[in-house]
Amino acid sequence: MGREVVERAESDMESWGAPGAVAAEEELPLLSLNHVSYSCRSVKESMRFYQDVLGFVLIKRPSSFSFEGAWLFNHGIGIHLIESDNLPPKKDAINPKDCHISFQCSNMDVLMQRLGEMNIEYVTAVVKDGGITVDQVFFHDPDGHMIEICNCQNIPILPLSSSCPVRLPKTIEFASPLSHLGNESLENHSAREATAQMMENLFKNMMTIFI
Known part of the structure; x- marks a missing residue:
């Protein structure tokens, strides 16, 4: 089944790259x-x-x-x-397959302890792939909207095709200037930007190797 999904995805990529399709260099300027x-x-x-x-x-x-x-x-x-x-009426059952927003977490034990202390009902699940394990926690907000907390960062982002560029998250730029924070803060900000750019370049190089 997994191989069929990959082959179907590659076929879709080829059709999108056919004449009349949007060229890769015309990608949307989404952030x-x-x-x-x-x-x-x-x-x-x-x-x-x-x-x-x-x-x-x-x-x-x-x-x-x-x-x-x-x-x-x-x-x-x-x-x-x-x-x-x-x-609509709030759902009582917590179904991990429902539509949800997901947040990455560096310590799932702390997260579950906090939910328990706040008497928030939740269910857990585990995803395994190629020796990688991902822990998931699902719960509802007051209106029944599903929320997931996971350590999904354990799974590397490996595109199924090299025809569509992947952008890594970048440091958020706020509207207010940073000059009033002093030279030290500006230096730290520049260091974070340099690190983010270095990680993005490393990721692109890894994609070239994998694909």
Whole structure:
């Protein structure tokens, strides 16, 4: 089954590269995933959940919106909450196959201990591939939206085709300048940028070897 998926993916790549398809050099100028938007019954309750359980920080939301909501940010991604009275009934069973957002975690034991202390129900799963093991934890937010926490960084990102370029996440650039933070902070920022570029170049070289 795995080989069939790979062959089908390679066939799709070839068809996309046929005459009339968008050339690789015309790739979309996308940067990264910006945010995930959720409808919720209570903005205050959902805000408290994402702040207390997942460590998100409430940030400024544009004042032009005419509906109740909130913006939160952390871990390189935003969560946008929109209050609604028309949500489907909350699911009781936790099904890992449901649609979900996933966060990488460096210490799953600490994560599960925290969920237990907060009396948050969760289920676990394990994925194994080629000697690599990934631990997964699934649970719901107050409105039944599925959340996964995993150490998925254990699995290397290996594209099935070299025809589509892969971009690694880069350091997020905030709108505010860094000059007021002093020379030391600027040097640290430059070092992080250099490290990120070095890792991206290393990743590209690895892809050339694997593919």
